Structures are given as C-alpha cells and as structure tokens.
Amino acid sequence: MNITVIIINSIAIIGLIIAFIVSKEKAIKSLKIASKSFFKMLPMIFIIILAIGLLLGFVPPDQISRFVGEQSGIGGVVLIGIVGALMHIPALISFPLAASLLEGGASITAVAAFITTLTMIGTITLPLEIKELGKKMALLRNGLSFVIAIIIALIMGAIL
Numbered sequence: 001m002n003i004t005v006i007i008i009n010s011i012a013i014i015g016l017i018i019a020f021i022v023s024k025e026k027a028i029k030s031l032k033i034a035s036k037s038f039f040k041m042l043p044m045i046f047i048i049i050l051a052i053g054l055l056l057g058f059v060p061p062d063q064i065s066r067f068v069g070e071q072s073g074i075g076g077v078v079l080i081g082i083v084g085a086l087m088h089i090p091a092l093i094s095f096p097l098a099a100s101l102l103e104g105g106a107s108i109t110a111v112a113a114f115i116t117t118l119t120m121i122g123t124i125t126l127p128l129e130i131k132e133l134g135k136k137m138a139l140l141r142n143g144l145s146f147v148i149a150i151i152i153a154l155i156m157g158a159i160l
Contacts, residue, residue: 041090048093052100065105072110074154080110081150084117085142088124091115109157116149 019027055064068076080101087094098111121142122129129138 041093044089044093048089048097052097055097056100056104059104061104064101068101068106068110070107072107076107077110077113077150077153077157080106081113081117081146081153084114084149085121085146086123087118089118091119094118107157108160109153112156113150113153116152117146120145120149 016027016031019030066072068080072079084094094115098115101111101114102108123142126138126142129141132138133141
C-alpha cells in the first residue's frame with residue numbers, strides 16, 4: 001500500500017476520533033453530511049471511471065501522445081487547456097483522468113494545463129458570472145484565467 005494513502009487515512013481517522021471526543025453529536029452530524037455528499041458525487045465518479053475506460057480503450061497511447069504529448073508543443077497544451085476549461089467535473093475526480101493521460105503519453109505540461117484550466121475557468125458557470133459581474137468582467141476574468149493557466153502549465157513543464 002502507498003505510504004501517502006496510509007498517512008492521509010491515519011490523519012482522517014485521528015481527526016474523526018478527536019471529533020467524537022469533542023462532540024459526539026457534531027461528529028455524527030458531519031458523518032451524515034459527508035455520506036450524503038459522497039452519494040451525490042457517486043454518479044459523477046462512475047461517469048469519470050467510464051470516461052477513463054473509454055479513453056484508454058478506444059484512444060491508443062500514440063494518439064494521446066500525438067495530440068498532447070511532448071512533441072505537440074504549445075498547440076497540444078492549448079488544446080487540452082480548452083478541454084479542461086469546457087469540462088465541468090470536480091477537480092478531485094479529474095486527477096485519475098489526468099493520471100491516465102500521463103500514462104497514455106500526455107506531457108506533464110499538457111496535464112498541468114488540463115487541471116489548471118479545469119479549476120480556474122468557469123464556462124458552465126459563465127451565465128451566472130455574467131449576471132453577477134457583468135459580461136465584460138466575466139469574459140475578462142475567464143480569458144485572463146485561461147492565459148494564466150497556460151503560463152502556469154508551461155512553467156510547470158519547464159521545471160518538471
């Protein structure tokens with residue numbers, strides 16, 4: 001078993017024990033909230049698992065590498081950045097997909113662009129942003145976030 005998994009689960013269990021010691025009622029209430037959140041997230045997890053399976057089953061690693069690998073250059077980084085910006089999935093769930101992309105031949109830069117744009121760009125929430133911030137500000141925020149996300153990915157690729 002991975003040492004990171006052991007450490008994270010140990011911290012969670014210790015935190016839960018402390019929560020029960022401090023307030024049993026609040027601990028139980030938090031567990032109920034957490035379980036409801038888990039079951040709400042479960043369909044999305046299954047969709048991501050299905051998407052990863054389809055991606056790995058139907059897209060050969062050489063195609064992934066061709067479009068978003070090291071040789072794809074800035075075009076591949078921008079392409080996967082657009083995909084990340086358009087997807088509306090929780091970042092936590094996107095990490096297994098990103099790992100599958102890496103295993104399939106995607107570059108670290110491309111995967112960094114995917115994760116960064118996924119978390120920074122709000123294409124699905126754009127109508128709400130336009131309503132609250134105004135069209136000019138919402139588009140400016142998303143446009144600048146996209147540019148900054150690509151810069152972050154390029155820096156990460158250069159460092160790693």
